Amino acid sequence: xxxxxxxxxxxxxxxxxxxxxxxxxxxxxxxxxxxxxxxxxxxxxxxxxxxxxxxxxxxxxxxxxxxxxxxxxxxxxxxxxxxxxxxxxxxxxxxxxxxxxxxxxxxxxxxxxxxxxxxxxxxxxxxxxxxxxxxxxxxxxxxxxxxxxxxxxxxxxxxxxxxxxxxxxxxxxxxxxxxxxxxxxxxxxxxxxxxxxxxxxxxxxxxxxxxxxxxxxxxxxxxxxxxxxxxxxxxxxxxxxxxxxxxxxxxxxxxxxxxxxxxxxxxxxxxxxxxxxxxxxxxxxxxxxxxxxxxxxxxxxxxxxxxxxxxxxxxxxxxxxxxxxxxxxxxxxxxxxxxxxxxxxxxxxxxxxxxxxxxxxxxxxxxxxxxxxxxxxxxxx
Numbered sequence: 001x002x003x004x005x006x007x008x009x010x011x012x013x014x015x016x017x018x019x020x021x022x023x024x025x026x027x028x029x030x031x032x033x034x035x036x037x038x039x040x041x042x043x044x045x046x047x048x049x050x051x052x053x054x055x056x057x058x059x060x061x062x063x064x065x066x067x068x069x070x071x072x073x074x075x076x077x078x079x080x081x082x083x084x085x086x087x088x089x090x091x092x093x094x095x096x097x098x099x100x101x102x103x104x105x106x107x108x109x110x111x112x113x114x115x116x117x118x119x120x121x122x123x124x125x126x127x128x129x130x131x132x133x134x135x136x137x138x139x140x141x142x143x144x145x146x147x148x149x150x151x152x153x154x155x156x157x158x159x160x161x162x163x164x165x166x167x168x169x170x171x172x173x174x175x176x177x178x179x180x181x182x183x184x185x186x187x188x189x190x191x192x193x194x195x196x197x198x199x200x201x202x203x204x205x206x207x208x209x210x211x212x213x214x215x216x217x218x219x220x221x222x223x224x225x226x227x228x229x230x231x232x233x234x235x236x237x238x239x240x241x242x243x244x245x246x247x248x249x250x251x252x253x254x255x256x257x258x259x260x261x262x263x264x265x266x267x268x269x270x271x272x273x274x275x276x277x278x279x280x281x282x283x284x285x286x287x288x289x290x291x292x293x294x295x296x297x298x299x300x301x302x303x304x305x306x307x308x309x310x311x312x313x314x315x316x317x318x319x320x321x322x323x324x325x326x327x328x329x330x331x332x333x334x335x336x337x338x339x340x341x342x343x344x345x346x347x348x349x350x351x352x353x354x355x356x357x358x359x360x361x362x363x364x365x366x367x368x369x370x371x372x373x374x375x376x377x378x379x380x381x
Contacts, residue, residue, distance in 0.1 A: 004039075004055065004056055004057060004058055004059065005037065006019070006036045007034070008032045008033070008034055008035070009032065010032055010033075011025075011030055012025065012028055013027055013028045015027040015028070020119045021202070022121070022194050023195070024199075024200055030306065031202065031303060031307065032201075033205075034059050034203070036057065036246065038246070038251075039057055039246065039249075039250040039252075040250050041250055041251040041252045044056075049073060050068055050071055051068075051073065051107050051110060051210040051214075052066045053072070054209075057209065057213065058111065058206060058209075059111065059114075059203055059206050060114065061118065066114045067110055067113045067114045067117060067143045068110050068114075068142075069100035069101070069106065069110070069142055071100055071101075071107050072099070072210050073214060074094065074096055074214070075094075076094045076214070077093045077095060077340070078090065078091070078092050079092065079338050081337045082333070082334065083368075085333065086350060086353045086357060086368075087354065087357035087358065087364050088353070088362070088363075088364060088365075088368050089364065089365050089366060089367060090367040091369075091370060092224075092368070093334070093340060094211065094369055095372050096211070096373045096374065097340065097341065097342070097343065097373075097375035097376075100138065101131070101134050101162075102134075102375040103130075103134075103135065103343070103374035104236055104374070105131040105134070105135035105136075105374075106135050106138070106139070107208055107211065108132075108135075108204030108206075108235060109132070109136050109196065109204065109207065110207050111203045112139075112194070112196050112201060112204045113140060113142075113143050113145070114143075114203075115203045116143075116194035117145060121192070121193060122145075122191070122192055122193060123140075123147065123192075123193040124140045124147045124193055124196055125148045125184050125194070126150070126184060126195070127177050127181040127183065127184040127197055128149055128150070128151045128163075128180065129152065129155060129176070129232065129296060129299065130159050130296050131159065131296060131374050131378065132196075132198070133163045133170075134378075136149065137162070137166035137167065137168035140166075141167055141168075146168075147167070147168035147169065148168065148169045148191075149168050149170050149171065150173055150181075150183045150187075151170060151173065151180060152173055152176055152177060152179070152180060153172050153174060154176075154295070155295055156295055156378055156379050156381075157381045158378050158380065158381065159378050171183070176298060176300060178286070178299075178300055185197070198233035198235050198299075198303065198304065199238075199302075199307075200303060205239045206239070207239070208238070208240070209239045209246070211239065211371070212242070213243050213247065215227070216243075216244070216247055216252070216253065221253060223257065223260045224366075224368055225260060225261065225366040226260050226261040226262070226362060226368045227240065227260050227261075227368065227369045228352060228368060228370045228371065229262065229263070229349065229371050230266075230296065230297060230345035230346065230348045230349045230371065231266055231297070231308065232270075232298065232299035232345075233299050233303070234302050234307065236371065237264060237308060237311060238304055238307050241259065241311045241315075244259050245259070259315045260369075261315050261318065261362070262311050262312060262318075263318045263319075263320065263349075263353060263356060263362070264277070264308065264317065264318070264320070265321075265322065265345075265348045265349040265352035266297055266319070266321050266352075267294050267298070267321065267322060267324070267327065267348060268292075268323045269290060269292040269298075270287050270290035270291065270292050270298050271287065271319075271321045272285065272286065272299075272300060272301065272302065273312075274319040275287075277309060277317075282306060283305055283306060284305035284308075286301035287301070292324060292327070293324060293327075294343070294344035294347075294348055295379075296343070296345050296373060296374065297345055297348060318356050318361050318362060320356055321352065322347075322352055326351040327344050327347045327348045327351060328344070328347065329347070329351070330346075330347035330348070331343070331346060331348075331376065333350065334372065340372060341376040341377055342375075343376055343378065343379065344376075345372070345374060346370070346373065349370045353368065353370060
């Protein structure tokens with residue numbers, strides 16, 4: 001496996017950081033990004049059939065073996081009936097429920113746990129509204145590292161059961177994921193554990209990049225006109241954007257290729273990014289009393305707000321919301337049209353897409369990739 005060489009720099013102020021820094025920028029408190037020399041088109045990819053196929057773009061030292069459960073390389077299924085229902089020319093569902101821990105979170109945890117193990121951390125801690133906790137429990141077990149998860153009591157019961165079944169210490173709390181995040185920060189400081197909170201360390205987003213690499217490769221090394229991503233903390237959206245930038249830098253995409261338009265889909269009961277984007281703000285203000293049964297979207301104050309708003313503005317993107325009724329309706333439509341046992345986040349994405357086409361903000365001639373980020377089974381007690 002060809003290792004990559006990388007440096008860490010702040011995504012906001014460009015301050016350099018040590019590669020083993022498991023935190024945010026010391027100067028401004030914003031997320032750190034890994035930076036690589038461009039990987040030229042034609043560089044051999046790794047001879048393996050998982051997300052680490054894209055090792056030349058990933059934070060892996062020479063001789064290191066990634067902590068992997070076979071994540072990635074998920075199917076991208078064309079859905080003509082959903083294209084017709086939403087009003088676009090072509091539509092694919094990128095089905096992240098096919099990951100080992102039934103959500104896209106497996107990708108990020110594989111990368112983050114690989115670095116935590118390599119750097120000698122004694123354990124791992126994370127706040128979760130759902131799938132992140134289950135994914136970290138699995139990858140911590142695979143790495144032989146203890147895991148502590150702080151989760152709101154409103155987290156779906158099947159996910160909480162999975163966290164405990166995989167041997168992690170689960171701490172149920174009152175409140176929302178922001179409250180869990182504060183406890184995770186305090187516990188990491190006390191214990192020396194690696195805090196794997198969304199964008200509070202630089203490596204989860206590196207695993208998320210692999211969705212962008214796969215999407216481009218599955219389309220024949222090109223990108224769609226638009227992609228729709230159900231967005232809570234934002235690492236999936238940001239990771240794909242970072243991946244496409246890296247592919248363009250290396251010449252992997254056709255001459256003149258640009259980023260697709262990004263459509264951020266949020267629940268109407270917790271939509272800090274959509275609200276900030278509509279108001280032309282650079283930061284999102286915390287959402288008071290977040291309410292949605294799509295637990296992955298119940299993130300009232302995402303650390304990646306500045307980055308998400310940057311992605312939307314740079315790509316002439318769209319940010320929309322869906323009601324609970326619309327989320328349920330489109331989740332059912334997704335399942336019955338494709339056979340995918342979709343999470344409600346996937347239904348939210350389709351609802352927002354349909355609204356964007358109806359409003360004329362997205363062309364009916366568009367080719368669109370919609371991400372289903374998890375499994376409906378995780379929501380059924």
